[in-house]
Amino acid sequence: MKDKIAEIKKNSIEEITNCKNLKDLNELRVKYLGKKGELTIILRGMGTVSPEERPIIGSLVNELREEIVNLIQEKEKEFKNQELLKRLESESIDVTEPSKKVDLGTLHPITRTIEEVEEIFLGMGYQIADGPEVEKAIYNFDKLNTPPDHPARDVQDTFYITDDIVLRSQTSPVQARVMENQKPPIKIICPGAVYRSDSVDATHSPVFHQVEGLVVDKNISMADLKGTLEMFAQKCLGENTKIRFRPHHFPFTEPSAEADVSCFVCGGKGCRVCKGEGWIELLGCGEVHPNVLKNCGIDPEVYSGFAFGFGVERIAMAKYGIEDMRLLFENDIRFLKQF
């Protein structure tokens, strides 16, 4: 029995030491330690060993077993390390190799225009406000002094979700939301999408974007409004841009005006962009109507304000020389890549 163990010891050590890969190693594990392995068979045969010899043989077998287990573990580690090294080598990254070209997108001209406008107004101390696109009719109309029989409330212009909820047709409801939540002085702009039931053509889209502006404080006049708009127009469209007011009507301002800018292409002489007029219509504006201030909890005897609202598409089209609004919504990469 002792000889047999010595033989197993010699063979197993030799075979494990010379073993070349994990698969062979596993086979050796089975060969010596498995259920029908050589060492196991010896343990099973202990019954035939005399009682005096049994502990000696037992401890010999156990020692050998431990030795084989350790050897196999070491060998296993060795193989796994080799494998890892091989993998590291084959998967190594050549950081000097030129990279594949990543096709980067560009900002959409609407996004760019909004960011530019925000930048200009932030520079003038304005904050950027936000409001829901699915809006209560009371904010879109009533609080803005637009009574139930006003033509702008007509289903022909406004998308109604229910009788009381609409897709906002203008960014002006944000004025009311801000005034209800903030005490003067207020100085905000609010850019965002608005919805009207217009059919699509070169200058109309059922979804477009506006930027609303609102300033409320003591003694805010039309002169402040004009100065602000002029400053904005010069920064956005060119430093020689002039502003002119034409009288107009909006329910939420009194007096109301439409503001035009001198054509930034021809400087006012008349060209294709301004259709020979020398002026381009820019926005609606005015002094905030006292009823609107009152509806939003601000005392019109103490405070006054101005407001304005303009279409982002119109400005983007003018700035970038885009002649058809549909281009802005078709998302044709060939078009968008130009910006």
Ligand code: DAH
């Ligand atoms: N909300 C108006 C529109 O969509 C634009 C406008 C006009 C906004 C006058 C104003 C304003 O804040 O004072 O046509």
